[in-house]
Structure formats: C-alpha cells, structure tokens
Amino acid sequence: MEKGVRLSKTSPSFLHANSTSHTWIFSAIAELIDNAYDPDCNASQLRIDKRIIGQKDCLIFIDNGNGMNPDKLHKMLSFGFCEKVEIKGHKPVGHYGNGFKSGSMRLGRDAIVFTKQEDTISVGFLSQTFLEMTNAETVLTPIVTWDSKSRQILHAPDTQGSIDAITMHSFFHSEKELLDEFQAISGQTGTEIIIFNLKTSSDGMLELDFQSKPDDIMNLEHEQMDLNTTANAVNRPVVEHKPEYTRSLREYCSILFLKPRMKIILRGSKVKTKLITKSLSETESDVYRPTWLKKTMKIIFGFSPQKQDYGIMLYHRNRLIKAYEKVGCQKQNNPLGVGVVGVAEVDFLEPIHNKQDFNKTARYNACISALGRKLDDYWNEKMSADGNNTTVNRSQKPDWTWVQCDNPQCLKWRRLPDGVDDSNLPDKWYCYLNPDPTHNRCDIEEEPEDENDVSRASYPKTYKKQQYRKLKKHSYQPPQHVQQASSSQDNKPKPVIKELERANRQLMEAKRREEEQGEVFMKLMRQNKKVEKKQKKLMQEARRVKLLTSQSEALLASTSDQPSVSSRNESSDKKKTYGVNITSKAPARPPSKRKRHEGEHSDAIIMTSDDGDNLPVSKIPKIEREPQDVKPCNQTGVTTTYAGSNGAQNPTELGSGYLEEIDNLKRDLYNLRRNVAELLNFLSPDVKIDSDNLHQVDAIVDDLNKQNRMGQVEEV
Numbered sequence: 001m002e003k004g005v006r007l008s009k010t011s012p013s014f015l016h017a018n019s020t021s022h023t024w025i026f027s028a029i030a031e032l033i034d035n036a037y038d039p040d041c042n043a044s045q046l047r048i049d050k051r052i053i054g055q056k057d058c059l060i061f062i063d064n065g066n067g068m069n070p071d072k073l074h075k076m077l078s079f080g081f082c083e084k085v086e087i088k089g090h091k092p093v094g095h096y097g098n099g100f101k102s103g104s105m106r107l108g109r110d111a112i113v114f115t116k117q118e119d120t121i122s123v124g125f126l127s128q129t130f131l132e133m134t135n136a137e138t139v140l141t142p143i144v145t146w147d148s149k150s151r152q153i154l155h156a157p158d159t160q161g162s163i164d165a166i167t168m169h170s171f172f173h174s175e176k177e178l179l180d181e182f183q184a185i186s187g188q189t190g191t192e193i194i195i196f197n198l199k200t201s202s203d204g205m206l207e208l209d210f211q212s213k214p215d216d217i218m219n220l221e222h223e224q225m226d227l228n229t230t231a232n233a234v235n236r237p238v239v240e241h242k243p244e245y246t247r248s249l250r251e252y253c254s255i256l257f258l259k260p261r262m263k264i265i266l267r268g269s270k271v272k273t274k275l276i277t278k279s280l281s282e283t284e285s286d287v288y289r290p291t292w293l294k295k296t297m298k299i300i301f302g303f304s305p306q307k308q309d310y311g312i313m314l315y316h317r318n319r320l321i322k323a324y325e326k327v328g329c330q331k332q333n334n335p336l337g338v339g340v341v342g343v344a345e346v347d348f349l350e351p352i353h354n355k356q357d358f359n360k361t362a363r364y365n366a367c368i369s370a371l372g373r374k375l376d377d378y379w380n381e382k383m384s385a386d387g388n389n390t391t392v393n394r395s396q397k398p399d400w401t402w403v404q405c406d407n408p409q410c411l412k413w414r415r416l417p418d419g420v421d422d423s424n425l426p427d428k429w430y431c432y433l434n435p436d437p438t439h440n441r442c443d444i445e446e447e448p449e450d451e452n453d454v455s456r457a458s459y460p461k462t463y464k465k466q467q468y469r470k471l472k473k474h475s476y477q478p479p480q481h482v483q484q485a486s487s488s489q490d491n492k493p494k495p496v497i498k499e500l501e502r503a504n505r506q507l508m509e510a511k512r513r514e515e516e517q518g519e520v521f522m523k524l525m526r527q528n529k530k531v532e533k534k535q536k537k538l539m540q541e542a543r544r545v546k547l548l549t550s551q552s553e554a555l556l557a558s559t560s561d562q563p564s565v566s567s568r569n570e571s572s573d574k575k576k577t578y579g580v581n582i583t584s585k586a587p588a589r590p591p592s593k594r595k596r597h598e599g600e601h602s603d604a605i606i607m608t609s610d611d612g613d614n615l616p617v618s619k620i621p622k623i624e625r626e627p628q629d630v631k632p633c634n635q636t637g638v639t640t641t642y643a644g645s646n647g648a649q650n651p652t653e654l655g656s657g658y659l660e661e662i663d664n665l666k667r668d669l670y671n672l673r674r675n676v677a678e679l680l681n682f683l684s685p686d687v688k689i690d691s692d693n694l695h696q697v698d699a700i701v702d703d704l705n706k707q708n709r710m711g712q713v714e715e716v
Contacts, residue, residue: 009138010079012131018098019106021354025199025207025219026245026252030355031103032061032193033253034094034319035076037262039087041065041191044408047265048217048249050210051194054171057206058196059107064408067117067189070145070154073124076100077113077141090261091317096353101126107208109197112170114178116185121148123166123178129197130169142166144178151179171196215269217249243309243324255323258315258345260404261411270406270427275413276313277343278402280304282382285458286374290366293348296455299371300343301378305396312342312371314349314358321351321358328372329379337379342371380463405431410442503675510668517661 022028029048036043043065051058068076075081079101084092104111110127122145131140142162145154153159153175163175172178184192199207201220209218245252253264253271260273277283280302288297304310311324330337346367349358358364401416406428414434416422426433434440439447677696 012136012139015105015128018102021102022106027354027356028103028106031099036063036065038084038092039090040084045263049267056196058194061193064187064190067191068115070122073115073122077124077126093317093319104195108195111195114181114192116190119148121146121182125166127169215267219247241308256320258318275402278400279398280341281398283399288370299374303339304341307339310339310341315345316351317347328375340379342375377461377464384463403429407442412446414439415447507672510672
C-alpha cells in the first residue's frame, strides 16, 4: 500500500514473456551494448566475453562507464524507468526503459549486476530461478550496497534478505565473494553484468556458439529443410544467402553504430568498427526533402566491398535498426541494383521496442519510397556512364581509408593519405602513427566528414535529365497554327506569382458565385413546380364540373402553349435547363394540336382538341422564340424554357436582378479564360498562346480532346 492505495504487481512470468520480443538473439546483446554506449553511462570501452563459473557457461559484459548508484540500479532492474537525456550532442539510444530486462532475460534466466561509483558499490539481482523457487507473486530485485572505501554495508530494511537471496541462488555464496568480484572492474567506475543459465535450443545446445571461433560469438543456426512432397526435394537444404552480420557478433558490432565512439573488445580481441559511409567505393550523396521535415536528410550511396551484401542501412540516433533493406530496383528478380549500399540516419522515424524495425507509418512508407527512387537514380547514372549493367568488374576498394585511434581518451577517426594499405596497419593504432602531419595528435580535432553540400546531390543526374528530354520530345505538340501564333509572343512577359495567385482567387470566386446561382435556380425551380401543380389542380376541377367555356379553353391553350421547366417530352423525363438536369414528376399531358387559322394574322393560333374537333378560336399573341437568347417571363421569379428553332433549351430571364448576375458570371468566365491562357504560357514555355485570342484557347482545348493527350499536358 502507498498513500492508502494498493500497488500494482508484475508477475514473474512476465520476465520471460517480455524477452520473447527478441526473435534474433543478437538484438538482445545489442540492448546491453546500447546501455554502455548511452550518455548516462558514456563508456569508452566495453568487453564481451565468456566465463565458466561454477561449471556453467556465463556471458560477461564489463564497461568503464560512470556506474550507477543504488537508486539508479533499482530503476534499471524495474520496468519503464528511463531518465536518459542528450548530453553534448550525444543522443541516447534507449528510451523505453525496457532494454536490460528484455535483453538479459532473452540470453539467460538469471543476471547479476556489479556496479561501481566513487562513493558506493552495489550488487543487483534479476533472477527467474530465484522467483520460481521462492514462489514469489511479483518480481523481486535484491540489491545490496557498500561504501566503496570502507567496504561496510550501507544498511537498509531489505539488506539482509537481499544478501540471503543473492548468496543462495547465485554462484557467489558469501559477502566476501561478492566484494571480490568488483576487482573485475579495473577502473574507479564501471559496471559488470553476468548472465548465467544461458538459453538453449530444442536439442539442448546453447543458442550462442562459443566453439566455432575462439575470438567470436556465433549465432547457432540450423539448416532449413525443404519439406516439399516431391520425392527429389524431401529434406533438401534450402540455400539462401544471409549477410555475415546475422551469424557473427563481431561483424554485427562492427556496423552497429553509424559513427562508432566506443571500443568493443570481443573475447579478448578488438572489434574493427567501420565508418560504413567511408567503407564504400564510388561514393556519392543525395538528399531527401519531405514537407514535414525541417531539415534535409543526407543519403550516402556507394558500392559495397561484399557484392552479396547490398541495400539500405537505416540508422536511428547513430544505432543500426535495419540493415541491407532492399528498395527500388533491388526488389526485382534481376541484377539491377546489386552491390549498391545506401546509408541514411532517419531520426524522424520511430523504432519498435526491440529496435530491429520501424513502425510502419505513412512517413516510413514515404521515406522508403523516396530512398528507392534515389537509389535508382544512382544506379542508372553509374551504369550509363560506363555502359555496364553489372557490378562484377567494379572496384572493391573504398574511396578513402579511415582508422580509429585506440587511445580510450581519444577514439577519433583519421583519414589516411592515398596509397596507404590498411592491411598493414597494426592491431592498435594511435594518432601519432598518422602520416598526415596535420592530424597526427590526439588533441587535434577530427577531419569533417560532410564535405559536400547537403542541400543538393553531389553528382549530376544526366541519365534522369536525358529520360526527361525523351519524354518531353514525345509529349503533346500543339497544332501548327497555334505554334505560329505562339512564336510571335516570345518577348511577352510571363505572369508573375502574384498574377497567378490573383487568377486563382478569381477562379475560386467564380466557382463560389456559380454555386450560389445554382442554389437560387433550384429554389425557383421548386416554386415553379408548385405553381404548375396548382394550375393542373384547377384545370382538373374545371373539367370535372364541365365549366370549360371558350374563355377557359383559351386559358388552357395559353397554359399549354406557355413553355415550362418541367419536361413535355414523351420519350424522356429529363432535360437540361441552364446546366441543371430537371426531372418532371408530374404526368405529361398530351400535346395539343396547333394550326394557323387561314386568313388570320400570323400571330394568332387556333387550338384544336386531340380528336380533331376545332375548339372555339381564340387569338393568342405568339411569343417570339429566338435560339440561344434570353427573353423575359410574364411571371417574375418563375423560370420558363422556350424551344428555339434548333431544339435547344434556353433559360429566360429570372427577373432583372438575375439577368445582371448572369452577365456578371459571363464576364468572370471571360476573364477566367484569359487567366488560364496566361497560366498555360507560364507553365509551358514552348507553347505561346495569345490571352486575348479566346478562339485560340478553344482550338487548343478541342485539339487536346481529339488527341486524348490532356494527361500528358498536365504532367508536363
């Protein structure tokens, strides 16, 4: 209980469940290497070795870092505590507070930690064996602390119980044996981690192979067998190339950090760490500029010394997350892109908790796609330059030779002059061995690595430009009369950005006004339908009571002869009126037969019934109908449609105010067409269009529709 509230518990079985996130055993070792590298520890040297204690194989990690006090040790043995911050540009790799627990419990069932500071020395114990034998209900972490000078125990309420737990369930059976183990930490500060009861495979063999190479730790891999039912394929080994770093811990440690700052000694032999960006041949750089990233990301491309190991190396905060990721043309089943290695530090992406992959977000997908395009550009440029499409005869020697000083207080990287053979260098190399007199002392700063401007690619992409010219050559060509008209306007000034923005605003305003007019039009349509419905109802009532006189028939004739927005066509219920599809829901009445009365004025119309009988003659003034024209309506606010001689439907004036709105819209559309012509001139220098010659713009549009090439013009 704390503050009257019950505390949460962590089941001991969670230690094993948490460790299963590391499907690859080297990723668990990398978690412990990260803890020594991070700025809170800031170790300059880490030793990884195997020791036999109590007739059992143990994996040992010893660093010369800052060590931990009892409180920090307790948080490291707990879950989710992470207080790591960036110090002087050194960014921490860990930020989940789970690396030591998941990594150590993946390697073995038990781990004991010895840590030393100037004032205190402490021992911590994380053991699945201890928790199972004591039937613990939650994870218990025994911790004991002594004064570093007097070697007296700094008593705490749980001191005696912690000593009993450690001495009973570990190789150290007394307090003296625990204190003697601190001698393995040679400096005044540092940490030693001993992992025992190492994990074994299903056949009882240790997962880590200590026997194959005495100076390395190998990943014990079993041959994959082809279980195909074909008789010739049963139990046939599957041959698949895997990079060397997946099998060798030494090789993995050599590429684990983009810029190595810590010396790793594996089983008594120094790991020759690599500056991966400086170990390639024909090196070039490119940049990636996503819209959501404040600064550009630099990408290094080159050919790998090992032809079979190629792809993109993705680092996060200087730590390798994904190695040899195939992108672009490398995904295809052909030799394209073989041997090309790309290196990028993608701090803007988020790694998953085991630090072996990234979260598959939209940013990750966009980044991988961009890296594929950049790699294709590099490959095409290099292959087109020498006419080859293979990497067999390419140079395997890096462009430069870089070597790291072995002085723990220095560890700087130095570039050796041309002609120096790195195979003849001693195992321990120091700055004073550098033939370059300007960088032959440890107190001299490193040479800058970024020699090229990160704002652009370091090489001209001539192949890409040639492909663009070919595409442009086969793209849309305007008609000859348009080209002649365009050639006369070469000296005409191009529209500036402000003019384009103004044209865009005018376009948006015209669209807005068109939408408003459409809403008004639909409102008038609804009103017109209501009037028609009332007229039909009155006429039906008149017929029912047989009150149709000559005057009522004349009224009927005038009503039927007056055009309406609703459709009168028997073959279709839909007509276009002023750009809007209108469907008549009322039943269409049969059209009345009309004929001119002989001897009467040409503006008089005789109405006849459907059975051929002439009704009483009524002279009705004929409404003049002109195609493509707008005439006033006899009812303000009601839209009517007239049929011209060509059969087209034309809207009438919707009141004097609405006519003004239509005129304004025509003017806006006229100006818009001029702006579009100027915009085409600006976007396509090869096509010169007179912005005042609207027929020329129409000719271009008609030609594009005929050739069906609008997509190519938009792309250009």
